[in-house]
Each structure stands twice: as C-alpha cells, then as structure tokens.
Amino acid sequence: MNIQDNFIKNKKNIFFSENKYIQNHREKLINIFENDRFDKKNNESLKNINLKHFIDFKYKYLISEETSVINSNQENSYSIVSVNGQCSSFKDDKIEITKILDEDYNDFIKNDTIDKNDHFVNLNSLFLNSGFKIIIKKNNNIKIKISNIITDDDLTIFQKNNYICEEGSSLNLIEEYENKNNSTLNILNVIRLEKNSKLNHFLIQDNSSNHNLIVTSHSSCKKDSTYTQKVYNFSEGYVRNFHYSELIETNSEADLQGIFFLKDNNTSNNKTFVKHSAEDCKSNQVYKGILNDRAKATYFSNTYVDQLAQKTEGYQLSKGILLSDNASYFSKPELKIFADDVKCSHGSTIGPIDENAIFYLRSRGMSKNAATKILISSFINEELSSIDNEQMSEMIQKKLVRYLSKVK
Amino acid sequence: MNSETLNTLDSYSKNKYKYGFVTEIDNEKPKKGLNEETIKFISLKKNEPEWMLDWRLKAYSKWKKMKEPKWANLNFPDIDYQAIYYYSAPKGFEKKPKDLSEVDPKLIETYNKLGIPLEEQKVLAGVAVDVVFDSVSVATTYKGQLEKLGIIFCSIGEAIQKHPDLIKKYLGSVIPPGDHSFSALNSAVFTDGSFVYIPEGVKCPMELSTYFRINAENTGQFERTLIIADKGSYVSYLEGCTAPKRDDNQLHAANVELIALEDAEIKYSTVQNWYPGDEDGKGGIYNFVTKRGLCAGKNSKISWTQVETGSAITWKYPSCILKGDNSIGEFYSVAITNNFQQADTGTKMTHIGKNTKSKIISKGISLGKSQNTYRGEVSFLRKAEKARNYTQCDSLLVGNQCGAHTVPYIDSKNNTAIIEHEASTSKINEDQLYYCRQRGLSHEEAVSLIVNGFCKQVLQELPMEFAVEAQKLVSISLEGSVG
Incomplete structure (x- = not known):
C-alpha cells in the first residue's frame, strides 16, 4: 500500500490529526514523497536499504493492555518500561513525564538541521502514533533506564520522545531496545539541554533479525552543557542510527560515539552530524564497526562550522574491520568549515585485522x-x-x- | 599593519592577473550556439572523416538528454549553451605553418609574454611544445626527434587524420561520451588538444607540454587530450592554462584520457591559472574538466599532479581506474581559491585489480570569500585483493569569510584491502608566523613561506619547469588577502 493511502486510511490513529497547522505540514511531506519517489541515486541516506519494505508497509498500531511501569527504586533513579511507545504520566519534584503535545511537534518542524529528504524522519512525522516527554527539573541529578518493549508482531510504531534537561541538571539515560518480534520501530528523540546541564545517553540495541529499528536523535546544547551519546548496536536486524547535534551557545560539547557488530546479511546505516553555531565549542564523533559474513554498513559523519563559531574543536574518527570477503563498508567523513580559527580533523580507516x-x-x-x-x-x-x-x-x-x- | 606590509600590498594590487591581455587577431567562428550545424561546421573545418562526425553527433544526441551534474558544492548561474561560440580559429589557419617563421609574429609575441619556450634557444631547454591557441594547434616543436623514437605527439585533429586506428580504438574508451553532460558536450564539439602515443619500451626523453589559452571572447574551449603509453613506456606530460581578463564568464570543458598498458607509466602535471574573475567575483572561467586515467595493464602507473590557482569555478576530478594487477595511481593537488572563486576538486580511485595501490595528497587553501572543497572517492571492488590506499587532505583557512570543505567517499568491498584517510583543517599557525616575523620576514612573506611549505609535498612532485612557476603562482594567489 502506498504512503498516501496508508495515511488517509489510518488518519484517526495518528497523533494531532485535528491540528490544522500540523495537517498542512503533513500534506507537504506527502508531496515530498510523491515527487521524490525515494530516488536512491541522490539520497545517500537510502544507501543499502531494501526500500520496498519501508514504503509498502502495512500500518498497524495498537495500544497494548500491558501498561507501562515507572519505578523509582532508589533515590534519584527511575526505571521506565515503555510499551509500544506509550508511557503513563508521572510527576514528582525531580522529573515530570507527560504525553507529547502539539507544540512539541510544532517546535520541531521549524528545525532545519535534519535533511528535508530524510524520508525516515518524514515518515515519523507523518505517522506519529506514540511518544512521551520527560523533563528533568533544575539542578537535579537523575538516572533513568528505559526499556522499549513492543508487544505484538507486525506493528509499525512511530514514536517521538522529547527530553528537556533544565538548567544545572544532570541525566544519565540508558535506553534498551531488545525486541524479538517482526515489527518496525521508528523513533525520534528530540533533546534539549539548557544551560550548564549534562546528559549521558546510552543506547543498547539488540533486536532479532526480523525487527527493524530506526533511531534518529536531535540534540541542541545551550551554554556550558554537554551531551554524550554512546550507541552499542548488537542487533541482528536492520538498524539505522542517525544522530544530529547542534551546539547553539558557547562552551557546549557534543560527543557522539557508536560501535556496531554486524553479521549474516545484516545492514546498518549510521550518521552523525554536529553543527557548531557558537564559539568555543567542542565535538567528537567516533564510530567503529565490525562486519562479518555479508554485512553492509554505511557511516556518514559531518562537522559543520558556522562562520561565527571560532575556536571550534571538532574531531571525527571512523574505523571499520572487515572479517569476511563479502562484507562491505562505506564511510563519508565530511567537514564543512566557514570559520578560520578552528581545529578540525577526521580520520577513517577500513581494513582487515592486522x-x-x-x-x-x-x-x-x-x-x-x-x-x-x-x-x-x-x-x-x-x-x-x-x-x-x-x-x-x-x-x-x-x-x-x-x-x-x-x-x- | 605597518608601512612595509602596506607597500607590499600595494605592489601586489598593481601586479594583478598579468596574463589578462588580449591578442588582436581575426578569428573565424561559426554562428553562436550548439546544434547539429555547429558540429558539422567544426567537423568540416577540421576536415574530419565521416565516422568522426557520426561519433560527435551521437555524443550530441546523448548530451541533449542529459542534465548537468548538480552534486558539487558550487554556486553559479545556469550556463547558456546557445550563447557560446564553439569554434574559433585565427584566420588562414586551415593550412598549418611549416615552421615558426610562418607564424603570425603577434602570436609569437603572445607566447613570449606567457613565457613559453617556443623559440630556438628555449627549445634547448628540452621542452617540446604543442601550443593550442584557441582551438587550433599552432606549431609543434621538437617533432623530429620524437619521431625518430616512434613517438607520436601531435594535435588530436591531426591524429584523427593520420592515426585513425588508434583514435578509433582509444577515444572515449576511458571517458565514454555518455558519462555525464560535460563529457558528452566535449565529445560533440571538441576542437583541439593533444594526442600522444609512446610505443612499446620507449622512455620519452623529454617532458611533453601543451599550453592552452582561451583568447577569443565568448568562446568555449573544448580540448580533448588522449595519451597512450604502450607496454613498458614512460611519458611525462605538462599542461598549463591561462586566459585573458574579461567580464563575461567563459566555459572550458576539457576531457583528458590516459591509458597506461603493461609496465607503462604516465605522469601528468597541470598548472591551471585561468582568469579567476576580479575582486568582486565578476568574470572568470568556468572550468569543468574531466580527467581520467586507466591503468589497463599490470604494473602500470598513472600520476596526476595539479596546481589549481585560477578559474572562477573549478570542477575537476582527475581519477584513476586501477584495473591491472599491481597498478599504482597517485594524485597530488594544491588548490588555492581567493576572492569569490569556488573550487570543487579531488579525485576518484577505483581499485579493481589485485595489489593495486593509490595515494592521494590534497592541499586546499582558501582566502577572501572563496569556497574550497575537496571531494574524493576511493573504492575497493570485490576483487581488489590486498589493495592499499592512503589519503591525506589538509585545508588551510586565511580570513573568516571563506570556507573549506572536505567530502571524502570511502567504500570498501574487500576485506584484505586497507584504506587510511586523514584530514585536518586549521588556520596558519600563529607560532610559525611569529617565528618567521621574528627572523625579519614581512607578514606577507611569512604567510607565503608557510603556505609554500604547506604545499611542498605536492609541489615537489612537479617537473622542474613547473615547480618554479607554481611556487610563484602560489605567492601571487595569496596577494592582497593577507594581513
């Protein structure tokens, strides 16, 4: 079934379908799909992907009877079980969990860091059917562990989570994706770090071979804040990790790291993008991959330094080991630099074991x-x-x- | 800024693009615009056989269906292909002059200004020159000695007449006319260029060189160069380019094909100094060049060296297809952009054979409001066992209004192949600058020295004649934007 029919048929299950503004935006997205027709040639983010699977999908979503659980087991430590992308509301003096609202969606539309032709993000916006928002209140030091559980086969979950770390807060976030069913989870994390806040974000991905996982994140860092992300991909199924980070105020830092282990016929697409918009910021992008059998992987890294972002330090490193004759690895470490007082570099290696x-x-x-x-x-x-x-x-x-x- | 720096700047600003003179010679042109008539006109003027015209027309029909490649990081208005003259020859050139005395003295003067060693005493310097003035090859020096060795070095027009077998076999074999729109355009309307054939086992005793120059207004120059190195041979080829100063943008879309058979080696060096446009970004050459070398045989080697200082827009990716086992591809590049220049240049190394090796050294320097992009692709195909690549691309930024970009594509499909890539971007090191200033160098001189040092890895690959010129060019290109 094509995307438009799919959308019209399932409109009532999709978030914010009442909101006119969002509706307009979605119509534009449908137009993009119609015009672009998933043209692989001019869209690197589609490399190595079996597109049919993602275009002709059967939309299916249900809210499970199992309910999400929020536990505050130790002091400052929470564990959340999100079921089919849903999480019940929760509030105490340190954190607040709610549903995402129209305005969260609106805010995101205006952001132009993410490529307009990133179809997976567009699909997420179009079919959005779940998600939640977590606010870490001022000056708190919190640990959260989230297990993303999907209950049934053949589900297509389009989830959007918002994280807001208020001034001076610190969050240690562990996200687990361990699903063994034949479903697709397309999740978009929008992360906002206020002044002097800190987020350590771990993503552990270990799905079975019939499960598709698409994780996209966008983080924006204000003054003196630090975002660290570590992705561990052990999945046997397709995983896409696209992570964008924007350093919008001075002295902020973004560190995007990942390692992936691929085997059999598995494919993984990875991208990191750091946009330096302010002075004195640092970034680091490191991805390492091990590929066995007929596995394929791509890694795009990109450092963009705005004219204003003097005294930038931006580093990239990509390393790949090919264990088998039939494995292949594609990497494209890109630098786009418009300021002169910068230290930027990238290194990339691909080869066998020494x-x-x-x-x-x-x-x-x-x-x-x-x-x-x-x-x-x-x-x-x-x-x-x-x-x-x-x-x-x-x-x-x-x-x-x-x-x-x-x-x- | 002290008075000394001001003086230097002053002298630099007077010393602008010194090749920007126009030689007034009557030109013979067809009507403006591109159509089958133009192509037939060119073919007729060049007295070409039927099969060549067919080849051109086929390329033209392909071109009509194609769009310009848009992926480069370049920004320019659409090219109006119908506003260009596709052929321009000094009048009375249907018959070639037999020796230099028959050549128009004005032409000789032009070449003297350019510093081409056409005259007898300069020939002693050992450079055989095939000069291309607009579209017709003027005179070829040193031919006799080359002929003795069996080396064919002539204009491509002459080669079509005299060596049709070689042309039929190799023309378009590395860059098929339908590769992309600029290659199709060139294949349809190419007017002149060089043809080199080095027979089996011959080491060409001198550096061969061509000097291209766009003189007439509103003409595009579409030269086609084909170099074939037969088994066990060696040749070093130099190419230099300048163009007069004009307000309009001129188009230059050249195709260069190199073929190295077993154990052969080709070294191709370019110093490109087309008119880059003025300080406000007006005028300048649009340089869309396709250069590709095929290492067809075992143990063959192709080495590209380029110094790119000119052109308003540079779109150029000299590449190597490493097909023969143990073949080697090299790419050394310095690209300097100033004012409003835009350069998107790099290379493509395709490893097909076993034990193939490639090395890429690219140095980009951006000044003023220019944009400089390195774009390179290294790919190892399935059968490229034990292939090896090393890439280094460094960028230097001078001033905070320019941009330096690096876009490498790395693709490995073989698990015994090793690929290493590193790149860095930074500004001129303050400590180095301070050190030079302390030793009594002016700011300009210090910057020039550091930039020359930054490029040294590439400049040292150039043949002697070019190395000196290139060093000077590097200094001139920095003019007015430092301090």
Whole structure:
C-alpha cells in the first residue's frame, strides 16, 4: 500500500490529526514523497536499504493492555518500561513525564538541521502514533533506564520522545531496545539541554533479525552543557542510527560515539552530524564497526562550522574491520568549515585485522580464532572500558562474547 | 599593519592577473550556439572523416538528454549553451605553418609574454611544445626527434587524420561520451588538444607540454587530450592554462584520457591559472574538466599532479581506474581559491585489480570569500585483493569569510584491502608566523613561506619547469588577502 493511502486510511490513529497547522505540514511531506519517489541515486541516506519494505508497509498500531511501569527504586533513579511507545504520566519534584503535545511537534518542524529528504524522519512525522516527554527539573541529578518493549508482531510504531534537561541538571539515560518480534520501530528523540546541564545517553540495541529499528536523535546544547551519546548496536536486524547535534551557545560539547557488530546479511546505516553555531565549542564523533559474513554498513559523519563559531574543536574518527570477503563498508567523513580559527580533523580507516598482530599472538601459542577474538576486543576496548556503570558494562561484555562466538 | 606590509600590498594590487591581455587577431567562428550545424561546421573545418562526425553527433544526441551534474558544492548561474561560440580559429589557419617563421609574429609575441619556450634557444631547454591557441594547434616543436623514437605527439585533429586506428580504438574508451553532460558536450564539439602515443619500451626523453589559452571572447574551449603509453613506456606530460581578463564568464570543458598498458607509466602535471574573475567575483572561467586515467595493464602507473590557482569555478576530478594487477595511481593537488572563486576538486580511485595501490595528497587553501572543497572517492571492488590506499587532505583557512570543505567517499568491498584517510583543517599557525616575523620576514612573506611549505609535498612532485612557476603562482594567489 502506498504512503498516501496508508495515511488517509489510518488518519484517526495518528497523533494531532485535528491540528490544522500540523495537517498542512503533513500534506507537504506527502508531496515530498510523491515527487521524490525515494530516488536512491541522490539520497545517500537510502544507501543499502531494501526500500520496498519501508514504503509498502502495512500500518498497524495498537495500544497494548500491558501498561507501562515507572519505578523509582532508589533515590534519584527511575526505571521506565515503555510499551509500544506509550508511557503513563508521572510527576514528582525531580522529573515530570507527560504525553507529547502539539507544540512539541510544532517546535520541531521549524528545525532545519535534519535533511528535508530524510524520508525516515518524514515518515515519523507523518505517522506519529506514540511518544512521551520527560523533563528533568533544575539542578537535579537523575538516572533513568528505559526499556522499549513492543508487544505484538507486525506493528509499525512511530514514536517521538522529547527530553528537556533544565538548567544545572544532570541525566544519565540508558535506553534498551531488545525486541524479538517482526515489527518496525521508528523513533525520534528530540533533546534539549539548557544551560550548564549534562546528559549521558546510552543506547543498547539488540533486536532479532526480523525487527527493524530506526533511531534518529536531535540534540541542541545551550551554554556550558554537554551531551554524550554512546550507541552499542548488537542487533541482528536492520538498524539505522542517525544522530544530529547542534551546539547553539558557547562552551557546549557534543560527543557522539557508536560501535556496531554486524553479521549474516545484516545492514546498518549510521550518521552523525554536529553543527557548531557558537564559539568555543567542542565535538567528537567516533564510530567503529565490525562486519562479518555479508554485512553492509554505511557511516556518514559531518562537522559543520558556522562562520561565527571560532575556536571550534571538532574531531571525527571512523574505523571499520572487515572479517569476511563479502562484507562491505562505506564511510563519508565530511567537514564543512566557514570559520578560520578552528581545529578540525577526521580520520577513517577500513581494513582487515592486522596480520602482524595475529602473527604475534599465534607465535605465542594462540589459535588463529582466539587471536582474532582478542584483537576485536582490543579494537573496541576504549569504548567498553569507558563505561562507568558496572551492570551495563557486564551486559555489553556478554553481548560481545555472544557475537565473538560466531566469529570463525 | 605597518608601512612595509602596506607597500607590499600595494605592489601586489598593481601586479594583478598579468596574463589578462588580449591578442588582436581575426578569428573565424561559426554562428553562436550548439546544434547539429555547429558540429558539422567544426567537423568540416577540421576536415574530419565521416565516422568522426557520426561519433560527435551521437555524443550530441546523448548530451541533449542529459542534465548537468548538480552534486558539487558550487554556486553559479545556469550556463547558456546557445550563447557560446564553439569554434574559433585565427584566420588562414586551415593550412598549418611549416615552421615558426610562418607564424603570425603577434602570436609569437603572445607566447613570449606567457613565457613559453617556443623559440630556438628555449627549445634547448628540452621542452617540446604543442601550443593550442584557441582551438587550433599552432606549431609543434621538437617533432623530429620524437619521431625518430616512434613517438607520436601531435594535435588530436591531426591524429584523427593520420592515426585513425588508434583514435578509433582509444577515444572515449576511458571517458565514454555518455558519462555525464560535460563529457558528452566535449565529445560533440571538441576542437583541439593533444594526442600522444609512446610505443612499446620507449622512455620519452623529454617532458611533453601543451599550453592552452582561451583568447577569443565568448568562446568555449573544448580540448580533448588522449595519451597512450604502450607496454613498458614512460611519458611525462605538462599542461598549463591561462586566459585573458574579461567580464563575461567563459566555459572550458576539457576531457583528458590516459591509458597506461603493461609496465607503462604516465605522469601528468597541470598548472591551471585561468582568469579567476576580479575582486568582486565578476568574470572568470568556468572550468569543468574531466580527467581520467586507466591503468589497463599490470604494473602500470598513472600520476596526476595539479596546481589549481585560477578559474572562477573549478570542477575537476582527475581519477584513476586501477584495473591491472599491481597498478599504482597517485594524485597530488594544491588548490588555492581567493576572492569569490569556488573550487570543487579531488579525485576518484577505483581499485579493481589485485595489489593495486593509490595515494592521494590534497592541499586546499582558501582566502577572501572563496569556497574550497575537496571531494574524493576511493573504492575497493570485490576483487581488489590486498589493495592499499592512503589519503591525506589538509585545508588551510586565511580570513573568516571563506570556507573549506572536505567530502571524502570511502567504500570498501574487500576485506584484505586497507584504506587510511586523514584530514585536518586549521588556520596558519600563529607560532610559525611569529617565528618567521621574528627572523625579519614581512607578514606577507611569512604567510607565503608557510603556505609554500604547506604545499611542498605536492609541489615537489612537479617537473622542474613547473615547480618554479607554481611556487610563484602560489605567492601571487595569496596577494592582497593577507594581513
């Protein structure tokens, strides 16, 4: 079924379909789809994707009988179970959870950092059917763990979450995506960091091979704020990680990191984009990938430095290891710089595991397989050892061991 | 700013684009515009055989269906292809002059101004020149000695007449006419250019060179160069470009094809100094060039070196297709943009064969209000076992109104291939500047010295004759925008 029919038929299930302004915007989006027809040639974000799957989808959404759970187990620590993208409201003196409102959607329309032809974001806006908003109140230090649960097969969930970290607050956010059903989750996180706030954002992705996950995030950082994001992708199904960050006031920082482990026929598309709009900001984009079997991955990184953003430091690094003849990796580390007093660089490497290192380990009596595994672990060691949460560190180690057990 | 700097700036501002003179010679042109008539006119003027005309017309019909590639980071008004003269020859040139005494003295004067060693004593310097003045090749020096070795070095027009077999076999084999709209345009209307064939086992004893110059107003120059290096041969080819100063934008869409067979090596160096437009961004050349080399045989090597200082718009990606096993591709580039210039340049290395290697060194310098983009693609195909690439692209920004951009595409489909890419962008190091100033250099001189040092890796790849000129060009290009 094409997108327009899909939209008309399911209009009543979609958020904000009463709002005229939003309605107009959606009509424009439908026009974009009609005109562009998912032209792969001129749209890099569609590389390696089996489009049919995403265009001719069958829209299905239901609100589950299972309800979401919000627990405040320890002081300043919350765990949330979001079911099919829904989360019930909650309020105390530190955080507030509500449904997303028309105005949250409106605010986002005006943002032009995200490419107009990013069809997955457009689909999200068009079919929006779930989502919530979390506000971390002033000067609080909070930990939140969110488990994103999808209850049924064949669901198409278009979710939008807003996070607002008020002045001086600090949030440690762990998001888990571990679903084993044949559904598609398209989620957009819009994150706003007020003055002097801090957000450590972990995304752990471990879905089964029939589950599609599309995660897009947009964060904007005000004065002295810091956004750190770490993505761990162990999924066997398709995952798209597109993360945009905007440094809009001085002395803010964005750090976007990710590692992905691919095997079989799996594909993963990744993108990070940092826009420096103010002076004295720092950014860092580091992605590492390990590809086995016939896996394919793309990684686009982009640092944009506005004319006003002097004294910028922006770094990018992309590293890929190909374990098999049939794996392929595409990377495009881009720099767009309009200011002169900057330090920007990127590095990118793709290759096999270093033969000399293997030789060294084998000469010490190790089997080839064991040597390979050790070298893969050391390749990502920096990312793993920087996790300060013991429980999470253990969980990721387990997943790594599971991945390595399939490496020959 | 001290008085010394002001003086230097003053002298620089007087010393503008010194190649911006116009030689007044009667030109013979067809009507403006592009249509089948124009192409037939060109073909007729060049006395071409039937098959060549067919080839051109086929390319033209392809061009009609194509759109200009729009992906480059360039901003310019649409080109009106019907407002351009597609052929321009000094009158009375249907018959070629036999030696220099028959050439119009004004022409010789022009070349003297350009500093081309056409005259006898300069020929001793060992450069054989095939001069292209607008669209017709004027004189080819040093031909005799080359002929003895079996080297063919002539204009492409002559080659179509005399060596149709080679032309039929190789023309369009690396850049098919239907590749993109500029290659189709060039294939339809190309007027002149050089043809080089180096026979098996011959090492060309001198550097071959062509000097292109757009003289007539409103003419596009569409030259076509084809270089074939047969088994085990070697050739080094130089290309230099200047154009007079005019307010209109002129179009230059060249195609250069290189073919290196087994064990052959081609070194292609360019110093491009087309008129870049004035301080307000008026006028200047639109330079849309397709250059591609094919390493067809085993152990072959193609090396591109370019110094790009001119043109209002540069759209140029000299690339290598590394098809033969163990073949090597190299790309060294310096691109300097000033005022309102825009450059989108880089390379494409396609690794097909085993053990193929490529190296890319690109240095971009942006000044004034210019935009400088490096765009390069490195791809390893499935069978490119143990292929290797190293890429380094650095950008230097002078002033806060310019932009420097890096857009590399890296694609690996082979797990034994290794690819390394690094890039950095920064401004001139204050410490280095301070050090030079302390040693008594003026600000201008210090910047020039540092920029030359920044480009050294590339400049040292140029043949002797060009290296000196290129260094001077680098300094001139920095004029007026430093301090």
